[in-house]
Amino acid sequence: MVRLSNNLVGILNILTFLLSIPILAGGIWLSRQANTECERFLEKPVIALGVFLMVVSLAGIIGACCRVSWLLWFYLLVMFLLIVLLFCFTIFAFVVTNKGAGEVVSERGYKEYRLGDYSNWLQKRVNSQKNWNRIKSCLQDSKVCRSLIDDGSNTPAETFYKEHLSALQSGCCKPLDDCNFTYVTPTNWTKTAKGSTNPDCVAWDSDPSILCYNCQSCKAGLLDNIKSDWKKVAVLNFIFLVFLIVVYSIGCCAFRNNREDNAWKRYP
Known part of the structure; x- marks a missing residue:
């Protein structure tokens, strides 16, 4: 019987995979419809985000549901790096937007x-x-x-x-x-x-x-607009950071389950 943590990781990554499809499609649409420098500037980050979410979510789904430990390890490594980067960006955003006012x-x-x-x-x-x-x-x-x-x-x-x-x-x-x-x-x-x-x-x-x-x-x-927007983004990032830490913890449990099951299969 598949354990609860593996199920949760699988469900969360299926949702992430479904989310990546419209993001990637939107980036491709922008690349074909872009008429201005502003639109062309946006297309590459949107496509990159869509591909990133799709690859990571597939690794999480296969790793958790099919018990492929190395894929789940890759998924957890990416999640850990994402948590560190998001934490650093949140602190950075608060620091660089601390000065300035109309x-x-x-x-x-x-x-x-x-x-x-x-x-x-x-x-x-x-x-x-x-x-x-x-x-x-x-x-x-x-x-x-x-x-x-x-x-x-x-x-x-x-x-x-x-x-x-x-x-x-x-x-x-x-x-x-x-x-x-x-x-x-x-x-x-x-x-x-x-x-x-x-x-x-x-x-x-x-x-x-x-x-x-x-x-x-x-x-x-x-810059005043950026300051206001980044402060809002930093608050949202903090909430998202808590969510990522919870998902990462569940993923660690799923990885441990995979190792235990693999060890049990080797030594019946």
Whole structure:
């Protein structure tokens, strides 16, 4: 009779195998349908995740249900490495997102963001021109500024200044308040002679395809988003980590069962 731990490992990995099928299919679909740099950037990680889950789950199913000890050993090794990596990433995520926050602007509903406020590691990632070109492509494809362009043509300056903009909208779609530009619409500002020497003021352009996508404030707005998202992911990772440890413990019991059964078959 197959023992309980072997059954549990088999059931959990059947579910994982079924989950890997739509993930892999989604990655293949992306590779065929991708029209933008952003979509092409996503396809390889999705395919890799689907293949990884499929291979590991098959090893777990065959190892536990067919009593193939070396496959179950491989499965447990991968699970152990995954637990270690997930633990390290969770700690890392908390550390690199510890710094940085939006600055309150006097008489404004929105905040503004400075790249230097965030961790050096994150700054290096977005200051890489190769990385930023990809990120900028994603931001432009996501039309993060589109709502301001579509809905803001008749918005008075007094109303706009009270808007609660997202970090990306504040950093990428409008110039800094320090620039002292003249407001026309949320994404159309006229440069003045009293403008600041801040490089972001020079980089600003009212062209919808340019705006402030090349500004340091846009990079800072992205990092503020990342900081918020990574903190949420770190909490979910902790919960997933507990789940993995439980599954790993069950797998160890199944591996022990396999060894005991194999020893019993050799020495009747």
